[in-house]
Amino acid sequence: MLVVGLVAVGGVVQLSLTRVNVLAGTREFVGLENYARIATDPDMGVILSNTFFFVIVLSIAGTAAALALAILLNQRLPGINIFRAAIFIPALVTTVAWTLVWRFILQPEGLLDGIIGLVGAEPLPWLRGGWLSLSVFALIQLTKNVGINMMIFLAALQAVPQELLDAAVVDGAGRWSRFRHVVLPQISPAILMVFMLMVSGSFKVFELVLLLTNGGPGVQTSVLAFEIYRQAFRLNDIGYAAALAVFLFALVLALTGIIWQLRRKLVFHENE
Amino acid sequence: MRTSNRRRRAVAVRRIPSYVLLTAISLVFIGPILWMVSGSFKSINEILKYPPLLLPEVFRWENYAQVFTLQPFARQFFNSVLVMVLICLVTLIIAIPAGYALARVRPAGAAAIFVVLLCGIFIPPEAVIVPLFQTAAQLGWVDTFWPLVIFTSMLSTGPVAMFIMRQAFLTLPPEFEEAATLDGASRWRTMVQIFIPLVRPSIASAIVFTAWFSWNQFLEPLVYLRSQEMLTVPVALTLFEDALAGPRWNVQMAATTISVLPVLIVFLIAQRHVVSGLTAGGLKS
Numbered sequence: 001m002l003v004v005g006l007v008a009v010g011g012v013v014q015l016s017l018t019r020v021n022v023l024a025g026t027r028e029f030v031g032l033e034n035y036a037r038i039a040t041d042p043d044m045g046v047i048l049s050n051t052f053f054f055v056i057v058l059s060i061a062g063t064a065a066a067l068a069l070a071i072l073l074n075q076r077l078p079g080i081n082i083f084r085a086a087i088f089i090p091a092l093v094t095t096v097a098w099t100l101v102w103r104f105i106l107q108p109e110g111l112l113d114g115i116i117g118l119v120g121a122e123p124l125p126w127l128r129g130g131w132l133s134l135s136v137f138a139l140i141q142l143t144k145n146v147g148i149n150m151m152i153f154l155a156a157l158q159a160v161p162q163e164l165l166d167a168a169v170v171d172g173a174g175r176w177s178r179f180r181h182v183v184l185p186q187i188s189p190a191i192l193m194v195f196m197l198m199v200s201g202s203f204k205v206f207e208l209v210l211l212l213t214n215g216g217p218g219v220q221t222s223v224l225a226f227e228i229y230r231q232a233f234r235l236n237d238i239g240y241a242a243a244l245a246v247f248l249f250a251l252v253l254a255l256t257g258i259i260w261q262l263r264r265k266l267v268f269h270e271n272e
Numbered sequence: 273m274r275t276s277n278r279r280r281r282a283v284a285v286r287r288i289p290s291y292v293l294l295t296a297i298s299l300v301f302i303g304p305i306l307w308m309v310s311g312s313f314k315s316i317n318e319i320l321k322y323p324p325l326l327l328p329e330v331f332r333w334e335n336y337a338q339v340f341t342l343q344p345f346a347r348q349f350f351n352s353v354l355v356m357v358l359i360c361l362v363t364l365i366i367a368i369p370a371g372y373a374l375a376r377v378r379p380a381g382a383a384a385i386f387v388v389l390l391c392g393i394f395i396p397p398e399a400v401i402v403p404l405f406q407t408a409a410q411l412g413w414v415d416t417f418w419p420l421v422i423f424t425s426m427l428s429t430g431p432v433a434m435f436i437m438r439q440a441f442l443t444l445p446p447e448f449e450e451a452a453t454l455d456g457a458s459r460w461r462t463m464v465q466i467f468i469p470l471v472r473p474s475i476a477s478a479i480v481f482t483a484w485f486s487w488n489q490f491l492e493p494l495v496y497l498r499s500q501e502m503l504t505v506p507v508a509l510t511l512f513e514d515a516l517a518g519p520r521w522n523v524q525m526a527a528t529t530i531s532v533l534p535v536l537i538v539f540l541i542a543q544r545h546v547v548s549g550l551t552a553g554g555l556k557s
Contacts (some may be wrong), residue, residue: 084293089302095506228401242402
């Protein structure tokens with residue numbers, strides 16, 4: 001398994017240094033030319049800012065939303081399990097199915113246009129690019145996966161020892177300071193874990209882009225993962241796609257590495 | 273008696289805002305699913321009507337029949353199940369002994385191997401799909417299930433399952449092993465007869481995660497598979513389109529409903545295992 005992994009990584013680095021002509025079946029060594037192209041390609045500015053938009057929004061909003069939902073659902077109410085299940089269900093549906101259903105909802109004069117029509121608004125161009133499309137993408141991706149993270153947080157919240165909370169009450173701590181000083185440190189390992197999963201996961205906004213807009217108009221709604229696919233399998237520019245892949249790989253490793261290093265400062269107690 | 277009744281009513285009233293809020297939030301999550309089911313029974317004219325109808329006037333079951341006539345959907349469904357079973361098998365065959373070795377045998381460099389594994393968990397499949405596809409092409413594996421099963425279980429589900437198994441084996445007391453060795457059991461026998469039965473819940477988690485991952489896969493089948501009879505469900509779902517008229521929304525929603533139903537049924541039967549399987553990767557770090 002290690003070997004396959006190393007071959008895959010080695011292969012992608014090697015390919016990234018070549019120009020492959022699929023039709024002629026040739027492959028020539030071009031050094032770092034493909035990487036230079038990443039730096040100069042005007043489309044990359046848009047693609048990278050979209051990619052980072054998703055990484056930042058999904059990791060921060062995704063973690064915060066999951067935590068908020070977990071706190072909301074961590075109460076003793078009859079029937080609370082039904083609500084927990086309801087929020088978890090999108091996580092079970094395949095991403096493709098979830099995306100297709102949303103495409104159906106977002107189609108011109110579809111359900112969402114109908115809903116905003118109820119308050120007298122005109123139909124909106126949900127999928128024609130710009131911030132509106134990116135925000136819609138973020139919402140679709142977030143609602144898809146927030147259930148899993150919510151469950152992680154719920155388990156962490158329920159593992160907070162009751163004695164600690166009781167002790168804080170005796171010390172006269174209010175609701176907020178109990179949360180801030182008792183609960184939050186206790187669940188900080190879970191928060192870090194979810195945050196890391198969200199950071200690496202939000203590079204994978206692929207199905208949405210492919211199925212909803214194909215990255216268009218132009219590359220307005222494209223992201224790095226989709227651009228790799230487009231260059232490799234639609235434009236047959238394997239060398240350039242491999243360079244992009246190495247770039248993506250390095251980005252993910254660097255980001256998760258940085259967060260992992262920060263954990264000692266941020267996480268209350270980590271038992272390894 | 274009267275006061276307790278009144279108190280109970282007061283509690284119930286105080287709960288109303290909670291329920292309203294929870295219902296509103298839940299609608300965001302299951303609303304799309306309900307809309308999918310409703311759309312799957314509509315005629316194409318009802319679907320294009322604006323403002324949209326909440327429910328179809330007549331439930332058109334023929335949309336579901338069309339799912340199977342427009343594409344070999346039964347075959348594609350079977351493909352998805354077959355790939356899922358194979359990926360689960362290969363993943364377990366790799367992950368149980370490897371997780372055991374990492375936790376109990378501790379070979380030289382176990383820590384380094386573990387870090388590489390962790391990297392494997394965080395690397396997006398998009399980053400390695402290009403060389404993997406080229407390898408598959410060289411091996412003549414395009415349009416077969418081989419690359420799906422082998423590459424996925426080695427690079428995507430394998431590392432996570434191994435991680436789950438390692439954590440599970442770590443929690444067991446080493447005395448068991450010593451006792452088994454004293455009784456003359458080999459290392460392999462110790463693992464199979466003593467440890468594996470004790471980590472059954474973690475094996476269930478690993479299976480749930482792997483099955484879910486495989487059922488979800490889109491990029492890999494999209495790249496490796498070509499002919500319609502070989503496609504898996506997620507790719508097939510995207511192909512219910514008419515070249516001229518665009519998507520056949522109603523048939524597509526019917527097919528999507530069919531693809532979602534089995535997962536929901538499994539979830540309802542084995543809720544606890546499903547939740548722990550999908551959260552296992554995160555919980556146990």
